[in-house]
Amino acid sequence: MKPRGSEKADEVLRFLNDSFDMDKKIGRGLSREEDSVRRQVLMEYPALGRSPRVKEIAEALDMEEKKVKALLKSLDSKDVLYLDPTGEIRGAYPFKEQSDYEVLLKDAGKVYAMCAVDALGIPYMLDKDAAITSKCTYCGREIRIKVENKEVTRHNGDIVVWAGKTCCSFKAATSVCHTLNFFCSREHAEKWRNEEKQEGWALTLPEALYVGKKLFGDALK
Template sequence: MTSADDRITRFNAEFGITLMNDSQAALPPPLRDLHRTVLTAFVNTGEAPSTNWVSEQAARFGLDPDQALGALDRADLVHTADGAVTVAYPFSGVPTPHRVQLDDGATSWAMCAGDSLGIPLMAGRDATISSADPHTGEGIHIQCRDGAFTWQPDSTVVLVGATTGCGTAAEAACGHVNFFADPVNAEAYLRAHPAVTGEIYDQSDAVEMGRFIFGPLLDR
């Protein structure tokens, strides 16, 4: 049987997307520390750091700020626009359909359904995830307690989808990695969007995907 790790690695390779755990591991240590600092800021505040703040942190690690931001951008780990971080997978600096409330902590937006599962696993925190089935609009709510997930509705699945001809994970995949209230809705979404290639993950595989990609990023 193919593991969730193998499935997502193969799927992303098909679309030329490097997984965030692999991208971070390839960074030199000071740049890796800067990346973790950006992620920690999202965990602590739920808000997108400014590029000025990231530049200050880069200098603290002995990095040239412009070169550091450029390197994180090329690695498809952190993207900025209009003076702020807009993408720092698993976090989004702008609202998305996927909202993550850390218990006794900040509320943030995730780039996609898989990323929202990755946030509590990466942070080592309990959380509540709120999203919606894009095919029907039905609300979806997921609780993470001590690393175990409870799903409502309990038939919820995750569609991992992507389109070709796009450069970053945000462009190719994030808009097509969504929760669906049941597999039938996910299949209907794929039929309605023929440009999207996708695979349906059950809850266990979806959680393992989030753990595999995002679990190592803060080096807990």
């Protein structure tokens, strides 16, 4: 199963690009120093299996901790990543310290994604095979997706990704990410959508792969 674009998938991309500054999340429009910190953070997630600490970034980039802290704060203000009150990283698109979106990478560690679309984008961003484990937001059934050579080679059930039309907050992590979810079937996506009174799009797995690849495929290029 390969990524497959569609009118619906393009509408989702337009909505995300218009509502949240997705270009900044992959480095466009950042200063050189900001982008070098952003790249270092994204590369360290798979190596460490968690968010890198300020100290670790400073050592890797041979930069003063004070300087790293200031750059991280600036990246936080641009919603490229987000920090806890002590100034340490809690998430950097597409990664999160911990979540219900587990991505086990081949020849690397386990990482967690911010949402379903981010999880599907990670194998494209890192150019690595991955086994994604999550759960249906409606019934809790386990969702398993294997991505090898940039294609889904195995998955369980008729997986649907709901892309909610949620905005109204500058930070994607605390708004739209909660409505980019996996479901075990179209029926469960519809039931949840009705109960939650959600507006948005139900994407097939190939369409959701396309969106994930478009958003994060070039984040480290």
